[in-house]
Amino acid sequence: MDALISGFTVLVLILLFLGSGVWVFVGLLLVSTTGLALVLDFPPHRIGVILSKILFRSASSWELAAIPLFIWMGEIIFRTNISSRLFEGLAPFVSRLPGGLIHTNVAGSTLFAAVSGSSAATTATVGKITTVELKRRGYDESLSLGSLAGAGSLGLLIPPSIVMIIYGVLAEVSITRLFAAGILPGLLVAGLYSAYILVRCAMTPGLEPPKDTQLVSKRRALLDLLPVLLLVGLVLGAIYSGLATPSEAAAVGVLGTLVLATLLRQMSLGLLCDSLMGAVRASAMVCSILVAAAFLSTAMGYMHVPQDVASLIAAADIGPYGLIALLALFYIVLGFFLDGISIVVMSLPITLPPIIAMGFDPIWFGVFLVLMVELGQMTPPVGFNLFVIQGLTGVPIGRVARAAFPFFLLMAFGVAIVTIWPQIVLWLPSALFD
Numbered sequence: 484m485d486a487l488i489s490g491f492t493v494l495v496l497i498l499l500f501l502g503s504g505v506w507v508f509v510g511l512l513l514v515s516t517t518g519l520a521l522v523l524d525f526p527p528h529r530i531g532v533i534l535s536k537i538l539f540r541s542a543s544s545w546e547l548a549a550i551p552l553f554i555w556m557g558e559i560i561f562r563t564n565i566s567s568r569l570f571e572g573l574a575p576f577v578s579r580l581p582g583g584l585i586h587t588n589v590a591g592s593t594l595f596a597a598v599s600g601s602s603a604a605t606t607a608t609v610g611k612i613t614t615v616e617l618k619r620r621g622y623d624e625s626l627s628l629g630s631l632a633g634a635g636s637l638g639l640l641i642p643p644s645i646v647m648i649i650y651g652v653l654a655e656v657s658i659t660r661l662f663a664a665g666i667l668p669g670l671l672v673a674g675l676y677s678a679y680i681l682v683r684c685a686m687t688p689g690l691e692p693p694k695d696t697q698l699v700s701k702r703r704a705l706l707d708l709l710p711v712l713l714l715v716g717l718v719l720g721a722i723y724s725g726l727a728t729p730s731e732a733a734a735v736g737v738l739g740t741l742v743l744a745t746l747l748r749q750m751s752l753g754l755l756c757d758s759l760m761g762a763v764r765a766s767a768m769v770c771s772i773l774v775a776a777a778f779l780s781t782a783m784g785y786m787h788v789p790q791d792v793a794s795l796i797a798a799a800d801i802g803p804y805g806l807i808a809l810l811a812l813f814y815i816v817l818g819f820f821l822d823g824i825s826i827v828v829m830s831l832p833i834t835l836p837p838i839i840a841m842g843f844d845p846i847w848f849g850v851f852l853v854l855m856v857e858l859g860q861m862t863p864p865v866g867f868n869l870f871v872i873q874g875l876t877g878v879p880i881g882r883v884a885r886a887a888f889p890f891f892l893l894m895a896f897g898v899a900i901v902t903i904w905p906q907i908v909l910w911l912p913s914a915l916f917d
Contacts, residue, residue, distance in 0.1 A: 493518055493783060497829070508768075511775035511829070515782040522786050537777045545730055547652060547773065551766035552733035553643050556714075557599035558758035558765075559740045561608050563749040565710050569594060570612045572707030582680035583691045585622055585630055588613050589680070592634035593673045594708075596641040597715040598736065600648075602823065602860050606635025606871045614876050621692035625886040626683060628878060632868045633676055633890025636857035639823060641669035643718060643729060643736075646823055646856060649773060650849045653780070653831050657846075658729045659722055660912040664846050665853065667907050672854075672897045679893055710743050723915060769824060776828030783832050803841045807902055810834055811855060818859020818866070826856055847901075850908045854898045861887040861894075 496517055500510040512534075519525040519533075560566065569591050577586035591609045599605050610631050617627040639646045642662030651658035684690050718736040721727035727735060744750040801809065813834075817826045831852075838848050860868040862884070869883045876883075901907050 508771040508775040515779045549730040549733040553600040554765045555762035556736045557604040558761040566608045568707040572704045575704045582684040588630040589634040589676045596638040600643045600645045602636045602638040605638030606868045610875045623690040629886035632887035636860040640665045663912040664908045675893045780832040814855035823856035847908045861891045
């Protein structure tokens, strides 16, 4: 009963403070402080001592250094013409397929995800080119916008992923292994998206215009793809070769992006300042939420909420797949109201202990959690990808959400596949590092 009372108290406080519209990190701090004071009757000075220790520990975490660097890398790319080169480079390789250039949403997002680490950045960067071009050429708007909403979310799954770094730090698992674990599931989901586009356009030819016979050569297209391919090889090669940690690889990636922008004659003082300011704002937001989430995790630990919830689930005897089904529903509901980072940092202290108790691999659960967060990127009213696309196109959010719904179902199908066959997630980390 104590566990139910403590857990219910925390839930009510979360709904109260976050529902009031305060910044997420402020809401989490208020939940933690109020919970410790109400449930455990901690005096203010003891709460302050706990928070100060957590603040120092979080600020000195070397793994978190990768987050602002990957964000800065994405900000630089967003402000150059590398994304437009990506579209031009992919066009000759997909134009003959049913669905034609709509496949550039999927292929472009998959490639760009490997250098951005962010769903919103991937959607915005790829979308600012493809939404205009696909509309101008006469492609079906619903299929175009839906595929962008779905494929843009791959920025969270395909490494380097900011959400995976956060999960790795909070769950205390290898970030390098997490990165490797995300590759095959990411390609699986991208393959499901492309297969759906192929089938839809083969069955309904009116969804795409007549094929364009005047395209650049594939040799020229490879030159356009070269900047992104070089960055992908530089970052992931440094990590998987063992030459660099994810944080060091992020620094290498930033240096490579600066050099590329200079060689492409895109670099300027204005671009450098704008990209730095964008990275500082985003990094401050992410890192402040992480500190507040660590405080919330510690507070719930003092209240024994994670341990007691794990015991209740074990006593309910719902079985491993019953637990996964319950958590999937839980995360889908959270995705209606919260952004991805908030979902991870708020839920992990409660959900990870029963997952470990049931015998699931924490690396596998990290990929499962990221997939569930990606589903939230496509659901109103807080689906970030939907808002990004609305901002790019001016299309009402309801129409964007309806267009994204088939891709929501496809990603949910991908979740079911990796749940039934977990080796899709675990094989590559084992092959590379065991």
